[in-house]
Amino acid sequence: MDAAGSCAAGETRKQLCYDFAAWDYVVFGMLLLISTCIGVFFAIKSRKKAESSDDYLLGGRQMSAFPLSLSLTASFMSAITVMGTPAEFYIYGTMYWYYAVTYLLMAIIVSEIYIPVLYRLGITSIYEYLEIRFSRSVRMLATTIFILNTVIYIGICIYAPALALNEVTGLGVWWSAAVTAVVCTFYTTLGGLKAVVWTDVFQCLVMWIGFVAVLIKGSTELGGFRNIWTIAEKGGRIKFDSFQFDPTIRHTFWSITIGGTFIWTGTYGTTQSMVQRYLSCKSEKHARWAVFLNVIGLYIILILVGFSGLTMNAYYVGCDPYTEGWVGASDQLMPYFVLELLHDYPGLPGVYVCAALSGTLSTVSTGINAMATVTVEDYIKPVKPLSPSKSVILSKIFVVVYGVICLLMAVLASQISGGVLQAALSLSGLVAGATVGIFTLGMMLPWCNAIGAFVGVICGLASTTWVYVGSTIYPPSNDKLNRLYLCTDMCNATADASCGFSGGNDIFTTTTSTTEQTTTQTPPIAALYSLSYCYYPVLGFCVTVVTGLITSFLTGYQRPSEVNPLTIRPVFDHPVFCWLPSKTRRFLWCGVRHEDVNTDDEKIRYLHRDDSVAYDDSKKKGSYTYNGESSTAGKKRDGEKRATDSNIPVDVIRVNGSSADRVNYAFRPDETSTSL
Structure with missing residues (x-):
């Protein structure tokens, strides 16, 4: 290569032939x-303003x-x-x-x-x-x-x-x-x-x-x-x-x-x-x-x-x-x-x-x-x-x-x-696979309890890791990889430059070297290790969900009526399933109390015990005080809110009777009680 960094004769297509200019x-x-x-x-x-954690972490x-x-x-x-x-x-x-x-x-x-x-x-x-x-x-x-x-x-x-x-x-x-x-x-x-x-x-x-x-x-x-x-x-x-x-x-x-x-x-x-x-x-x-x-x-x-x-x-x-x-x-x-x-x-x-x-x-x-x-x-x-x-x-x-x-x-x-x-x-x-599995257990399967979720994700991760490690010890054969032929005939000017084009496409089929064709003794479990990497998450998901549910039922499953309805996605309430009768859709809630929550496109904020909340059940309206600042209950606010009002009888409150600007407030599970 000359001083200008360009290729001299005979140097083309060689490693580091050209440098950064x-x-x-x-x-x-x-x-x-x-x-x-x-x-x-x-x-x-x-x-220019006091930066909160929401500003820094969530824009x-x-x-x-x-x-x-x-x-x-x-x-x-x-x-x-x-x-x-x-x-x-x-x-x-x-x-x-x-x-x-x-x-x-x-x-x-x-x-x-x-x-x-x-x-x-x-x-x-x-x-x-x-x-x-x-x-x-x-x-x-x-x-x-x-x-x-x-x-x-x-x-x-x-x-x-x-x-x-x-x-x-x-x-x-x-x-x-x-x-x-x-x-x-x-x-x-x-x-x-x-x-x-x-x-x-x-x-x-x-x-x-x-x-x-x-x-x-x-x-x-x-x-x-x-x-x-x-x-x-x-x-x-x-x-x-x-x-x-x-x-x-x-x-x-x-x-x-x-x-x-x-x-x-x-x-x-x-x-x-x-x-x-x-x-x-x-x-x-x-x-x-x-x-x-x-x-x-x-x-x-x-x-x-x-x-x-x-x-x-x-x-x-x-x-x-x-x-x-x-x-x-x-x-x-x-x-x-x-x-x-x-x-x-x-x-x-x-x-x-x-x-x-x-x-x-x-x-x-x-x-x-x-x-x-x-x-x-x-x-x-x-x-x-x-x-x-x-x-x-x-x-x-x-x-x-x-x-x-x-x-x-x-x-x-x-x-x-x-x-x-x-x-x-x-x-x-x-x-x-394991993470999709644990969130599926949470959002779609209300019977799963904490023990089941914990055991399920551990088993899911263990199964995929086991198969991945096994694949490095017993790698899949070349015919499973479908690696295509890479031609080098034209690298040498004296060689035939056709590279197989004149003779059809046969030369471009997947090739396997003779050394790779040699059969070696492998244990029967090696077939599992040949699993395509694409199926790793499928394996992890299935193991997580199955072991999670089995463990939940063995250790005392979660009663759906006691699950916070905000954490469950009622899939069959989606407009795609509007043709289903309302009784059928309610049955498919599997006992979760979705009637306690308006699941329209609305804001839901957690109430913390730091805030005072006033709620008038007869007027279906309310207000809260957050850091000393009063606000109507239906107004959108960022951050987390806590409640201390002992007159609120349920763990989910609906305020501001108009459904258009209704905001749902819910207590955290560790703070939920029938009478706060």
Whole structure:
């Protein structure tokens, strides 16, 4: 390579043939600078008024749907998407596009089951729901699982792109990892959730721009998208016909749609990282809209990464750098391709690097903000009440602490073998099944008690972890992976450059080496370990629900009439089931007293014993006093309210007789009594 950093004769398509130019570093620096400035802006803005924990952790509960939808898109379709998914299409083909079905199913489930229950409770931590429904021990267990899972997940998201960019561009792996962690921690600490959301919006746009730049240049270089598609078809990569019911095949229509729905429902419906955004919305309607608008963003990303992978396949159709060993892992393919494709355009390779690091920034900032929230809300506040100012200070301290922990976890993530995409999805699948299971036990099955929920989630996690560990000892055979042929015939100018095109498509079928064909003695249980990673959450969900219910009935099931009706979602009251007779729908309540709660789209706030409440049953109106300030009972207020009025006879009160502005107030389970 000459001094200018361009390739000399004979050096083309070799590792580190092209280096980052000065303009690439400028673009990279601008990304970090703008992200930091957003955090500083919201920090300065918050100084103009006293900042409460709701302002810092939930954006004052006044966020709107559009920025939140982009934030949701950026948070989990991030570094993993930018680095891993194009390589998925390059190596395995287009079956991954069936995840589009799962995104829509996830949005319907989350918006119709999870958001109505969680938003109307007015909670800050999603795991507070588990204490309301079950017990404090279940809440602590779920919070601990979330923190451990998120720390490991973020460690992968910090290390994987840093390593890939280091191998291809020469950026120092630990330098880029440290910069990512420090910048995320800085703007998250200063600006809270508002800074996280608006930097996510900016970073999501950067990711889109990065992929569009690659596609425009790639399609121009390769004769248009029709030619790219034709090459992919000849290479056997246009695959939508895998409908086998075999659960050991890596990707089929059924494994992706069923398993993927559980994975993404667990991510979007039962993790603090996502639910915290719904709770920050100004209304339940905005929260629901945010989820569905997010699906549009996910579709855009899915299309962009898919065609990026197919473009990369067309570019390297006769000379695969992965097989040749010019890149060390599949996750390095996309940055390697971008640097080779765009090296003549100063700054454009930097745009893609910014797209990759934008994914990392959004994931890290979301994760550390969520972990700080649950640490304060679930671990500290129940033990020691805090003033709003102390809550904010403590939250900022934990943001810094978790930023450091995640950077250290990136060191351990360096020991993970295999692709980052499957590693991250496998990790999500291990936890998603159990968490979806425990919230299903809470929201849909009123007979489940606290012991059943606790035992169920432990068994669910144990089952998926057992299978995952077994799969590393007895990995599935190559014919289950459906890995496609990668040609290298054109890497040597003297070799036949046809790469099989003249002879039809047979050469592109899935191949298996002779060494892999050799049969080895494996125990019968190894068949279970061959389970597709997509089915991990399905296994975890089934084990959690079944063991949870069995344990509940063995230890004395929960009587549905005694369950707080605010914690149960009456699914059959949905307008879709309006054709059912009212008696049938009431029967399907399974004994839960939903008649005590108006389940229309309304605000529900918890009453705490700190507040005085006056209620006139004859007039169906009332008022409360909160921190010395009087207000009509139907007026929307943020935060949590407590009641001390001994004249209130029930644990759920309806105030302000007009159903249009009715607000439901409920006592916490540990404070509920027939006479307060």
